[in-house]
Amino acid sequence: MSDSAVNTSTNFKGTIRKLWPNEAEKFRDHLLRLDKASRRMRFAHSVSDTYIDEYAARMSDMGSVIYGYVEDDEVRAAAELRKLSDIWGQEAEAAFSVETTHQDLGIGTELMGRIIRSARNRAVGRIYMSCLAENRRMQAIARKHGADLAFEEGEVVGEILPSGSNYFSMLAEAVDDRVGYMLAVLDLQGRLSRAA
Numbered sequence: 001m002s003d004s005a006v007n008t009s010t011n012f013k014g015t016i017r018k019l020w021p022n023e024a025e026k027f028r029d030h031l032l033r034l035d036k037a038s039r040r041m042r043f044a045h046s047v048s049d050t051y052i053d054e055y056a057a058r059m060s061d062m063g064s065v066i067y068g069y070v071e072d073d074e075v076r077a078a079a080e081l082r083k084l085s086d087i088w089g090q091e092a093e094a095a096f097s098v099e100t101t102h103q104d105l106g107i108g109t110e111l112m113g114r115i116i117r118s119a120r121n122r123a124v125g126r127i128y129m130s131c132l133a134e135n136r137r138m139q140a141i142a143r144k145h146g147a148d149l150a151f152e153e154g155e156v157v158g159e160i161l162p163s164g165s166n167y168f169s170m171l172a173e174a175v176d177d178r179v180g181y182m183l184a185v186l187d188l189q190g191r192l193s194r195a196a
Helices: 021-033 036-043 049-057 107-121 136-144 167-195
Strands: 015-018 064-071 074-083 091-098 126-132 148-152 155-160
Touching: 015 107, 015 167, 021 049, 021 064, 021 074, 036 091, 036 126, 064 107, 074 107, 091 107, 091 136, 107 126, 107 136, 107 167, 126 136, 136 148, 136 155
Parallel strands: 091 126
Antiparallel strands: 015 064, 064 074, 074 091, 126 155, 148 155
């Protein structure tokens, strides 16, 4: 698995990078584009547009690390690592969403790798994921990354135990952040020049 912000796969043409707090609107637009079934898979129940507006607006308040797959200046997939207490601690939760047009390209697998690396670098010892029992794609991605899966009342709960951080994982995330920040600035400049 590549730790680079720039995609090395031939299956998709965009980039995977962290989303910054000023990109909450892009995150929201991605979640709003999810069809009814994909929204249900992401949130484990049906959610309204209003719910998504409020959820995305709190993006930077939730203590999350969010990676997005960005293609043509739009977020088409996202992965969140959310701390389960006020500070990064032993446990965190992961959640994923990929728009229907971008599924089955390996994007979810790449996003999962970034989430695991971020958890390692924050000394998270256990990542939890829960998904509906019919969400076979998410279960397959979790298995690729060594998750233990258990069925509980119509849901599947996955648990990943990331290894500890090291110099290379810290460096890879730092490089990812720098490249991702530059790409975000270029996206912003492109939007501003198109608006002028």
